[in-house]
Amino acid sequence: MDRFTRALAAFFTYAFLGIMAFLSVFPFIWMVMGATNTSIDIVKGKVGIGSALMDNIRAFATTVDVPLVFWNSIKIALIATALTLIVASLAGYGFEVFRSKYRERVYSAILLTLMVPFAALMIPLFIMMGKLGLIDTHWAVILPTIGSAFVIFYFRQSTKAFPSELRDAARVDGLKEWQIFLLIYVPVMRSTYAAAFIIVFMASWNNYLWPLIVLQSNEMKTITLVVSSLASAYYPDFGAVMVSAILATLPTLIVFFVMQRQFVQGMIGSVK
Amino acid sequence: MxxxxxxxxxxxxxxxxxxxxxxxxxxxxxxxxxxxxxxxxSFQTGKGMMTQFGGLANIKRLFDDPMFVLALYNTMIFFIVQVPVMLTLALFLASLLDNPNLKFRGLIRTAIFLPCVSSLVGYAVLFKSMFVQDGLINSTLVGLHITDQPIPWMTDPFWARVLIIIAITWRWTGYNMIFFLAALQNIDKSIYEASRIDGVPSWGRFFYLTVPMLKPVILFTTVTSTIGTLQLFDEVRNIMTSDAGSAAGPSNSALTLSVYIYNLTFKFVPSFGYAATVSYVIVLAVALLAIIQFYALREKD
CATH class of the missing domain: 1.20.5 (Single alpha-helices involved in coiled-coils or other helix-helix interfaces)
Structure with a gap:
């Protein structure tokens, strides 16, 4: 290639990537700008900082009990994530370390559930939660998400890298299997736990359809449900909607920027 | 012993x-x-909790139900158009970003990845606010003379579907790109060097070297995207519907199977048996497509 074609190719590459990067980031900027504009300005497509931020926050805070709703979301996401990590790491370790013919069959069956769409579960789950008297409780949201085939798979794949010498040495020293798990496996696999934490926390935080079905009273609702109901009003107050969207996005955005490396590693590690 | x-x-x-x-x-x-x-x-018929065994009545009802046919059609349109568009774009972006001499590489990668960190409902709501009739997108498009008239994103069936496809593509392209990028970085670069010396043009290297070596990742991203698209719910409900009604977009043009199941169960007089039958259509579609994709992309010996 001569210099001219090469320069042209470079120009188009940077132009294309620049446009893509801009389009990817712009809605975030729009969200922050929108929080400072009136609903009318937002709907007219005003670009720029306005002066309605305090009004929007006030409008949002008077229609919704913001701290409660935010706390509901945090609580559900943290409990669900902690329980998922415990259950899935036990199972991933168990399947990888204590292999047997029957357990491999159970494992295959568990992997098969990855393909089950949630729509096919929601009606029986709803009836089940009704019978258990758990409708409109946070446990109804948390319980069905704990047994996650994907996270079990992730832990089993990661356990393949856990050195068997460590385990053998511990057995010689007379440690029980649960002690080996708790005292050796868990500390050694810190980064696996960190990556899994991010994946599960994000999924739980973003969960929408199932909470929409089981959480009915306003005191129980999560931030995701509040954003949705504010925006689906006949004449939505988009200023308040923007403020609520920022609140819904902030935790996952913070987790991403603080733990970017584990984040990407966790995603990729799950495919290998 | x-x-x-x-x-x-x-x-x-x-x-x-x-x-x-x-x-x-x-x-x-x-x-x-x-x-x-x-x-x-799915073999039970009746309303609410009053049900009796109906044999194949629900399956028969599927074929006489224009709403179901529409929902199936929409879901398949979203799947057939959106998944290839998104994965092609993701693969293209990844191969551009795989160049170690590229300036601002990390910055561009983070920017393109950022959408998949956004809140699902949050981003849907942002798109709703940007694509309103006289809103940001339309005034920009008209201002740049790309169109003479505002595009009826929310009122025309065709454009409503386009909007949903744009939204999902925005949210998930960067996510899939990261998988491609990781796989590309594992490829031994000397293969490219050798083929370049042999005079293989860059597009040839891409189609005959890169794509075959990425097959496992392409399979993974295709299957996960298929499962995701066939279950599409959050975007449609938050961009296209309002609390006032159950219509999903103009003339239900964005009605997906998941939204229809939700409506059958929680918006209309509940018809659990029939809703379960519709949900099994998704189960079968996911299973069938996963098997087809698996055989089409499997490693040939």
Missing amino acids: ASANRSLNRYFNINGWFFVAPAALLIGVFMVYPILYSLWM
Whole structure:
């Protein structure tokens, strides 16, 4: 290639990537700008900082009990994530370390559930939660998400890298299997736990359809449900909607920027 | 020795089940039991809790139900158009970003990845606010003379579907790009060097070297995107519907199977049996497409 074609190719590459990067980031900027504009300005497509931020926050805070709703979301996401990590790491370790013919069959069956769409579960789950008297409780949201085939798979794949010498040495020293798990496996696999934490926390935080079905009273609702109901009003107050969207996005955005490396590693590690 | 071995085996076996039991139990109760229950329900007819065995009545009803046909059609359109567009774009972006001499590489990668960190409902709502009739997107498009008239994103069936496709593509392209990028970085670059010396043009290197080597990742991203798209719910409900009605976009042009199941169960007079039947259409579609994709993209010996 001569210099001219090469320069042209470079120009188009940077132009294309620049446009893509801009389009990817712009809605975030729009969200922050929108929080400072009136609903009318937002709907007219005003670009720029306005002066309605305090009004929007006030409008949002008077229609919704913001701290409660935010706390509901945090609580559900943290409990669900902690329980998922415990259950899935036990199972991933168990399947990888204590292999047997029957357990491999159970494992295959568990992997098969990855393909089950949630729509096919929601009606029986709803009836089940009704019978258990758990409708409109946070446990109804948390319980069905704990047994996650994907996270079990992730832990089993990661356990393949856990050195068997460590385990053998511990057995010689007379440690029980649960002690080996708790005292050796868990500390050694810190980064696996960190990556899994991010994946599960994000999924739980973003969960929408199932909470929409089981959480009915306003005191129980999560931030995701509040954003949705504010925006689906006949004449939505988009200023308040923007403020609520920022609140819904902030935790996952913070987790991403603080733990970017584990984040990407966790995603990729799950495919290998 | 034999008996020592046997007792060791038993010890391992008990421990193995102990570790696996909580997960197996939870998946059994909250996954396996509901999916079987759904299958049983799909043979029941009636409203609410008053049901009786209806044999294949629900399956027959599917074919006479224009709403179901529309929902199936829309879901398939979203799948057929959106998944290839997104994955092609993701692969293209990844191959551009794989160049180590590229300036601002990390910055561009983070920017393109950022959408998949956004809140699902949050971003849907942002798109709703940007694509309103006289809103940001339309005034920009008209201002740049790309169109003379505002595009009816929310009122025309065709454009409503385009909007949903744009939204999902925005949210998930960067996510898929990261998988491609990771796989590209594992490829031994000397293969490219050799083929370049042999005079293979860059597009040839891309199609005859890169794509075949990325097959496992392409399979993974295709299957996960398929499962995701066939279950599409959040975007449609938050961009296209309002609390006032159950219509999903103009003339239900964005109605997906998941939204229809939700409507059948929680918006209309509940018809659990029929809703379960519709949900099994998604189960079958996911299984069928996953098998097809698996065979089409499997490693050939």
